[in-house]
Amino acid sequence: MKKKYLKFCDLVAKACGAFAVLALLLSILVIVELVFERYFFQRAITWQTELVTMLLVASTFIGSVYVLSEKAHVSMEWIYDFLSKKNIIRLKIFTSLLSLLFFLILFYFGFLMVEEAFTKNYSTGTVWDPPLWIPYSSMALGAILMILQYIAEIIKLTDDKDYN
Numbered sequence: 001m002k003k004k005y006l007k008f009c010d011l012v013a014k015a016c017g018a019f020a021v022l023a024l025l026l027s028i029l030v031i032v033e034l035v036f037e038r039y040f041f042q043r044a045i046t047w048q049t050e051l052v053t054m055l056l057v058a059s060t061f062i063g064s065v066y067v068l069s070e071k072a073h074v075s076m077e078w079i080y081d082f083l084s085k086k087n088i089i090r091l092k093i094f095t096s097l098l099s100l101l102f103f104l105i106l107f108y109f110g111f112l113m114v115e116e117a118f119t120k121n122y123s124t125g126t127v128w129d130p131p132l133w134i135p136y137s138s139m140a141l142g143a144i145l146m147i148l149q150y151i152a153e154i155i156k157l158t159d160d161k162d163y164n
Helices: 002-041 047-069 077-082 085-119 133-158
Strands: none
Touching: 002 047, 002 133, 047 133, 077 085, 085 133
């Protein structure tokens, strides 16, 4: 069961990484198109800036799952020089539990934001006027995916032979 969960989390993390790359590439293409239209046609464009902002936010929240799975998040590894292997694992478990708590809180409040924006039909109020629940949902989705990934990371750390 553990292996299936870890494999599932690994696949989800890779999908999140692919999504983040695609969102960044699409952002670049939209920005190039925006510059082209402004320069050659002298048209003020409204939807491109909003779309790029939403894509970058989604890329950050959802792509962070892949970053965590690759252990590429910022860490203060110089502290590890002063600790034994067992204490390093304990410290990683402790920080993972703290991070898990943070993402549980972020999911809760992110879900409340999405629910409110959806039920009250909030939108950006611009000419394009997309509904706000769509960009808000990337925060809630990213938080729930990070929760799943942190659980997987804690499982990996507790399975470490040096910990037991």
